[in-house]
Amino acid sequence: MVMINVEEIRKDFPILNREINNNRLIYFDNAATSQKPKQVIDGIKYFYENINANPIRSIHTLAAESTQAYNDAREKVARFINAEPEEIIFTRNATESINLVSFALPLKQGDTVLTTYMEHHSNLLPWLRLKDRGVKVDLVNVDENDELDMSRYDELTKDVRLVTVTHVSNVTGTINDVDKIVRRAHENGSLALIDAAQSIPHMKFDVKKTGADFVAFSGHKMLGPFGIGVLYARKDAEKSLSPFLTGGEMIKDVKLSRIVYENAPALFEAGTQNIEGAYGLGLAVDYLSKIGMENIETYEKDLTQYLYNKAKGLKNVEVYSGKSRNFMGIFSFNVKGLHSHDTAYLLDKKGIAVRSGFHCAQPLIEDKLKQPGAARASLYLYNTREEVDKFIDELGSIAEKYGR
Amino acid sequence: MEDEKFYELIDVYRNPPNKGKLEDFDVSEEGYSSTCSDRFTVYIKFDGNKIKKSSFDGVGCVISTISASRLCDALVGKTAEEAQSMTIEDIKKLIGVDQISISRTKCATIALETVKNALSKDHMKA
Ligand SMILES: Cc1ncc(COP(=O)(O)O)c(C=O)c1O
Numbered sequence: 139m140v141m142i143n144v145e146e147i148r149k150d151f152p153i154l155n156r157e158i159n160n161n162r163l164i165y166f167d168n169a170a171t172s173q174k175p176k177q178v179i180d181g182i183k184y185f186y187e188n189i190n191a192n193p194i195r196s197i198h199t200l201a202a203e204s205t206q207a208y209n210d211a212r213e214k215v216a217r218f219i220n221a222e223p224e225e226i227i228f229t230r231n232a233t234e235s236i237n238l239v240s241f242a243l244p245l246k247q248g249d250t251v252l253t254t255y256m257e258h259h260s261n262l263l264p265w266l267r268l269k270d271r272g273v274k275v276d277l278v279n280v281d282e283n284d285e286l287d288m289s290r291y292d293e294l295t296k297d298v299r300l301v302t303v304t305h306v307s308n309v310t311g312t313i314n315d316v317d318k319i320v321r322r323a324h325e326n327g328s329l330a331l332i333d334a335a336q337s338i339p340h341m342k343f344d345v346k347k348t349g350a351d352f353v354a355f356s357g358h359k360m361l362g363p364f365g366i367g368v369l370y371a372r373k374d375a376e377k378s379l380s381p382f383l384t385g386g387e388m389i390k391d392v393k394l395s396r397i398v399y400e401n402a403p404a405l406f407e408a409g410t411q412n413i414e415g416a417y418g419l420g421l422a423v424d425y426l427s428k429i430g431m432e433n434i435e436t437y438e439k440d441l442t443q444y445l446y447n448k449a450k451g452l453k454n455v456e457v458y459s460g461k462s463r464n465f466m467g468i469f470s471f472n473v474k475g476l477h478s479h480d481t482a483y484l485l486d487k488k489g490i491a492v493r494s495g496f497h498c499a500q501p502l503i504e505d506k507l508k509q510p511g512a513a514r515a516s517l518y519l520y521n522t523r524e525e526v527d528k529f530i531d532e533l534g535s536i537a538e539k540y541g542r
Numbered sequence: 543m544e545d546e547k548f549y550e551l552i553d554v555y556r557n558p559p560n561k562g563k564l565e566d567f568d569v570s571e572e573g574y575s576s577t578c579s580d581r582f583t584v585y586i587k588f589d590g591n592k593i594k595k596s597s598f599d600g601v602g603c604v605i606s607t608i609s610a611s612r613l614c615d616a617l618v619g620k621t622a623e624e625a626q627s628m629t630i631e632d633i634k635k636l637i638g639v640d641q642i643s644i645s646r647t648k649c650a651t652i653a654l655e656t657v658k659n660a661l662s663k664d665h666m667k668a
Contacts, residue, residue, distance in 0.1 A: 475556070477603035479649060484548070510581070510601040540552060 142433045148520050150175035150425075161489025164525045169308050169336060169468060169516035170493050171358045174422075178361060181421040185414055193413055194387060208413050211420030212403070215368060218423045219353070220344045225376070227369040227403040228416050232335040233260040235354035235369035236302075238406060239331060240264035242379035247272030249299040252328075254278040254286055255506060256307045256314070259498040261333040261354075265302065278303070280506050284310035284462045291319055294326040301330045305337035309499045309507075309514070310459040311442070311468030313337070320349045329375060335359060339518075340438055340467055342431040351375035357415060362422035366415030369406070376402040383408040434519045439466050441517050441526065448530045454541025455533065458507050459514075469515040470497075473533070475542040478513040481533075484540070485513075488532045547638070548604065555604045560597045560614035567597075573656025575606075575648045582610055584656045586617070593617045593625065598653060605637065605646050610653035612636040622661045628654055 148154050151173050156163045165173060185207065191200035193208045209223070216223045229235045237260075245251065251265045255277050265275045274297070279287040284307070294301070301323035305316050316332050323330040331352040334343060338353075339360035345353055352375060357366040371379065381388065381399055385408040391398040399405050426434065446460055449469065459470040473481045478494035485492055493514045496503050503509050515529060564585040573582045582600035586593055596617045598610040616636055617625055633650050634642060642650050 477601070477607075479603035479605075479646070480548075483603075483646070540549070 142429055142437045144522055151520050152176055154520060158489040159487050164490040164529060166515040167491045167493050168518035172361050172518055174361055175425050177425050178418050178421045182363060182414055182418045185417045192410055204413055207417050211416040214420040214423045218427060220346050221370050224403060225370055225373055227371060227406045228411055229367040229369050230365050231356040231367035232333060232354040235367050236260055237264045238369055238382050239352050242382045244380060245273045245299055248297060250274040250276055250297045251300045252276045252298050253302045255280040256502055257304050258308055261302055261304055284312045286314055291322040294322060294328060298326060298328045301328050304333040308336050309470055309497050309502055311465035312462040313464040313466060317348055341435040345370055357419040360422055361425055362419035363415050366412050366419045382406055385409050437519060438517055441521060442466050444523055445469055445526045448526060452534055452537060454537040458512055467517050470512045472512055473537045473541040476540050478511040481513045484536045485532060490529055490532060551604050551608055555607050558607055558611035560611050562597055563599050564595060564597045569660045571656050571660035573652050575652045582653055582656055584660055586660055591621050593620050603649050605649040606652050608637050609633050609650050613653050625661055626658055
C-alpha cells in the first residue's frame with residue numbers, strides 16, 4: 139500500500155499545533171471545511187503583496203499578471219479533474235454552483251428533476267424551489283444500508299430532464315456509483331449533475347470518465363480558501379445554460395438594443411471575481427496533486443477502517459455511517475441518551491472538533507435515520523491513528539459517564 | 543461551565559420540569575433551530591393579562607432543554623410585555639452560567655425566541 143508521510147504533511151498545517159481547552163487540537167470536522175497548508179496561506183499573502191490588480195479589465199503589467207494568475211488557476215483546476223479550462227466556472231462554493239444550474243437551466247412545467255434522499259440541502263432546495271414553476275421533483279430512496287435504490291435509475295421516464303446526485307454522502311460516507319447513474323441518465327436523454335463537494339477533496343475524479351454534464355464542488359473543503367467554488371460544465375452542456383448573473387465581464391458588446399454575451403466560462407462569471415480565492419485554490423490543487431489523490435484516498439480509507447475497527451468496542455454509542463459497501467472518511471454517531479451537541483461539546487473539552495446537528499441533510503437524518511441529529515467525525519490526509527485512538531478513548535469515557 | 547455542572551444538568555435534562563403539552567392553553571408556537579436540530583413547541587396559558595402557566599415539548603440539547611424548562615417557570619406571573627423584554631442575560635441566570643459560547647447561543651435562546659414569537663401581536667390576535 140502506498141502510504142503518505144503524514145508527519146511531514148502535518149508540518150505544513152500550522153493550525154494543527156493549536157491547543158483547544160488545554161489539549162492539542164484534533165480536527166475531525168473536515169467534511170465541514172478543511173484546514174489550509176502554509177503553501178496556500180503564504181500564497182494568498184504573496185498574491186496581495188505582489189500581484190493584486192483587477193484582472194481582465196486593465197492592460198497594465200499588474201493586471202496582466204493578475205489575469206495570468208486567474209487563468210493559471212483555472213487551468214490547474216481543469217487538469218486536476220481532467221477537464222478543459224473553458225469548462226471550469228468559478229463560483230463561491232458548491233451551493234452556488236448548483237444554484238447556478240438551477241437558475242440557468244431552462245426547466246419548465248412538466249419537467250422532472252430527479253435528486254435523492256441522501257442529499258445535502260444544497261442539492262435539494264434549489265430543485266424544490268422550481269416546484270413553483272411546475273417542475274416536478276422526485277427523490278431516489280435510500281435503503282437501510284445507506285445505499286441508493288439504484289433500480290430507480292433503470293426506470294427513468296422521458297420527463298426527467300436532470301438527474302442530480304451526491305457522489306459521497308456527508309452523513310453516511312456512502313460512495314455512490316455515479317458513473318452508472320450518469321450513464322443511465324444519458325441513455326434516457328437526461329442531463330446529469332454530480333455534487334462532488336465530499337469526493338473531489340478525497341479521491342481522484344475524472345470528469346471525462348464519469349461523463350457528467352455538471353459537477354459542483356467547494357474550494358474550502360480541499361485545502362483552498364473560503365469563497366471559491368467550481369462548477370464544471372461539459373462543453374456541450376454549457377450551451378443548455380442561459381446567462382445567470384449579468385453585468386461586467388460576461389459580455390462582448392453592449393448596445394442598449396442588442397447585447398452580445400461572452401462565451402463560457404466568462405459568461406457565468408459576472409463582475410469582479412474572487413481572484414485571491416482562485417489563486418489559493420490553484421495552490422491547494424498543486425498541494426493535493428503533489429501528494430497524489432490515489433495516495434490520499436488509500437490513506438483515508440485505511441484510517442477510516444482503523445477508526446471503525448476501534449469503534450466496535452464502544453458501549454452506549456450508536457453508529458449511523460459506514461454501512462454501505464463502499465464508503466469513506468465519515469463516522470456519524472450518537473452517544474445514547476445525549477444530544478449530538480452535548481457530545482460535541484464534551485469532545486471539544488478534550489480538544490476534539492466534530493460536527494453535530496443535522497449536517498444540512500435533514501431529510502436523510504430525520505426521515506431515514508430517524509434521529510434528531512447526529513455527531514460526525516470526518517477525516518482528512520493530515521489525521522493520524524494516534525488522533526483516532528484519542529478520539530475513541532475520549533468518546534468511550536463520555537459514553538460511559540453520560541450515555542445509557 | 544464545567545463538566546461537573548454539565549453532569550448535574552444532565553439529570554434535569556432527562557426529566558425536565560414543565561415538559562409536555564398543556565391541556566389548556568391560550569397560545570402555542572413552534573420554534574426551530576436547524577443548525578441546532580432543536581425543535582420545540584411552547585404552550586402558554588394566561589390568567590387575565592398575566593401568564594399563569596407555560597410548558598414546552600420537543601427535543602434538544604442540554605442547554606436548549608434546560609433553558610426551555612426553566613424559562614417556563616420564570617414566565618409565570620409575567621405579562622406578555624415583560625416576557626418580551628427578557629434577554630439572553632435572563633437565560634444565563636436561569637441556567638446558572640456566566641458565559642455561553644457563540645456556538646451555543648442559539649441553543650440557549652431558542653425557547654425564549656419561540657415564546658416571544660408566540661406572544662407577538664399577530665399570534666395573540668389569532
Ligand atoms: C455533499 C455536500 N454538498 C454540498 C455542500 C455545500 O458546500 P458549500 O457549503 O461549500 O457550498 C456540502 C457541505 O457541507 C456537502 O457536504
